[in-house]
Amino acid sequence: MVKYCELFWSFFKIGTFTLGGGYAMIPLMEQELVDRHGWLSQEDFLDQVALSQSMPGVLAVNMATGVGYRLRGYRGAAVAIVANIMMPIVFIITLAMLYQLFKSNTHVVHFFMGVRPAAVALIAAPVFKLAKSAQVTWRTLWIPVTSALLIWLLGVNPVYVILAAIVLGLLWSKIGPGTNEDRTN
């Protein structure tokens, strides 16, 4: 049986030393959970990744929940989640405090003037990457475009747009052709 302290240490390392968000954690998780400890088979790991991606929420936390639960039940999940997000939260709160102290410092102001357009670019870039993996074609381009315009121009809360997509998706699978809506897939 997997020890709690080993589980904690693994997810602590994964959470603390991964820069660049949840997707960057996947290779490190695989190395730690599959190769190093052998807690999961390669196949189980990939299943867990697919499942975590299709569930709502944060990918890394979903992974920690699923893996922790498989290994040691509810307590295992709690240990893995806490270990995974503990240091990031401490880092962020520390930085938030420092920012409050130094936000009017000239160098900090200049630094953020350079960094702001980059932060926006890092949110714009996934749009095109995700469009590819979501199989957005000329025929289906109206779906993301309409969603974006509803939010951007009409001020609709994105939560309602997502809710509508879930309801319409269910209806479509009920009344639609059933197997596959896109011949291009």
Next chain:
Amino acid sequence: MLFLELFWTFLKIGLFTFGGGAAMVALIQNEVTVSHSWLSTQEFTDILAVSQMTPGPIGINTATYTGYTAVLNAGYGQGLAVVGAMLASLAVILLPVVLMFGVVRFLQRYRNNRYVNGVFQLLRRVVVGVIAAAALQLATVESFGEPEVSLHFIASLVIFATVFILAMRKKSPIWLMLGSGAVGLLLYGLV
């Protein structure tokens, strides 16, 4: 009651985030700068920048930092701001975690279900639009400078284009952010 509202808002954000960190950032951005005026767009962009530079999931980082700043902006002290940060982080993971407990047992049966596939086919395309809307709403005068022939505006456009192209080529966000910050330091400090 700010703390209750903060909890409820982040509970909602967690439940409706499909498609990774950028999708969560998009929902947080809309809730905290549009639906509630807890933060200005500029404050949010700064938070986003810091969240992209620190380790950990970007969604959690942004939730933590936003919770902290929202409480501080409402006039409370540092201690309560830390409580707000913890509250937002807890709320944002709570419902997905509970759902995961339920779903992990039905792993195989759940995956090739016709309804699940139907919903995700549409949902994934909608989320692309949700993230695009957030990027559009974040591209403001506060982040890019007044649209005129000025050092700030032109440099912002160049930084945006460069980082955009490099991010598409999967360059690490931390180096992109630190690099852009260094450019800002040199450019605005020396000129």
